[in-house]
Amino acid sequence: MSDLNKLTISEAAKGLKSKKFSSVELTEACLGAIKKGNKDLNAFITVTEKEALGMAKEADKKFASGEWGEGGENAPALAGLPAAIKDIINTKGVRTTCASPILKDFVPPYDATVIERLKANGLVMVGKTNLDEFACGGSTEHSCYGATRNPFDKERVSGGSSGGSAAAVAADMCVYALGTDTGGSIRQPASFCNVYGMKVTYGRVSRSGVTAMASSLDTVGTFGKSAEDIAHVLNVIVGKDVMDMTTPDREVPDYTKFIGKSVKGMKIGLPKEYFAEGVEDETKKIVMDRVKMYEKAGCKIKEVSLPSTKYAVAVYYIIMPAELSANLERFDGIRYGKKPKKDPKNLIDQYFQARGEGFGDEIKRRIMIGTYALSAGYYDAYYKKAQRVRTVIIREFDEIFKEVDVLMSPVSPFPAWKVNEMIDDPLAMYLADALTIPPSIAGLAAMSCPAGMLKNGLPVGLQIIAPQFEEGRILQFASAI
């Protein structure tokens, strides 16, 4: 059977259970796609061929031995399925670089909680994917391993920061992938690469063992080839973890139960600020065509307003760098990080050199914005003010969700841009996150779903936003049309 790597989770799991093919064959198909395509796309920083085949053999053994039931009927939904993991998520014994020179040779001594959970469910890890350094960026160009290219046009970016994971799923180099989303880092690359990408509610998935970027915003989520695939992965990774105090002890539903559930009579809000100036007309049209399909399916459509949307980017680019600058203090060339090239004179000189050499441009820029915003004399004007406006933005969402079940909008105001096109204009690149940042600020669940193609062949994503802990409702909508 050819093209095994193109299967969805549900299809591949069915094939494994009915013994149409083995996990080793499926894994070889993905590794083959990586060998063929990774040179052009640069989606992977590390390919773990040997480990992947070992994990696949292990899964095949369990299928054969009857450990998972006679016909494999008790096998976990993800058993034996090849996955790609963003290289900011710790994997025991496999280097985890965060795409930063400072962690180039870092091999974590333990697995992140999400990896532990996936391993307990028969994970086959094919490799670690490229990202913007420490997940800071929206294009995967800020990686010390070079940019990840877009599978739909190799001159263009894959989006970011989880660009490697999005491109790997789009190019069928894996069945599903993990990423992280702080201000749009799953949704925007998913939209640029035409795959599904779920940013969960803040706190819904443990971040233990994932290098922290901005602690009040970071989430771990997933990319898949269908809404149902997203549901299968959420079923494994969602839930309380004593190692991450932000994960509430809250019931975890079976997310696959939401797949295909009718949306008739449900209310969709279209925030007019998300369709305003700056959003390209063709992108708007594709998103509105999807909205019309929901209307045909019996949904009620209502135009709504979130007037503080225009302040979200400014709020985010104060709070995020402030938290980032504190989190990245640990990379000092002592506990973690490369030693400086020249012998340092003393301890403080070691800090300066290790960090000066070990961080890329965008990280230095953000650490300095954050340090400035937190420094004496500026704390109230920047950081405190941003935290207050954050409250205003959250309240607006709370009010809107009294009227509608979900919000819909484009994910990105425009499609994937050309590599290097925006690299010298950091502010323009920050403003490209304008539609994904507000839900992050409020800690909401939000997802990117493939919506259609522009005339030039580039994909557009539809963003579905729901209240906190309503990932299931998003999946219901995503699978309804």
Add this chain to the structure above:
Amino acid sequence: MIDEQAVEHVAKLARIALSKAEVKKFSKDLTGILNYMEILKEVKTDNVPETSQVTGLTNVMEEDKVRSARATREEMLNCSELPKDSDQVRVLPIL
């Protein structure tokens, strides 16, 4: 305006060595970015509380129980490239 002197001051607080060219570039970048943040002054926030987290959780307690560590002390020490001495990382003198 974040002039070059201000950039050098912030870089010092952040413990990052910068080249002259970097100082120049970041002065321009940071000035542009921080000017953009002025937009927040438009929002009235006199009686609005600050949001520092969005979980709705308070006082998260944990059972007082010893858990096995995910990594041994030796494994954690090996994360450092510096020489080890008496089960610790040897660093340069502070003064």
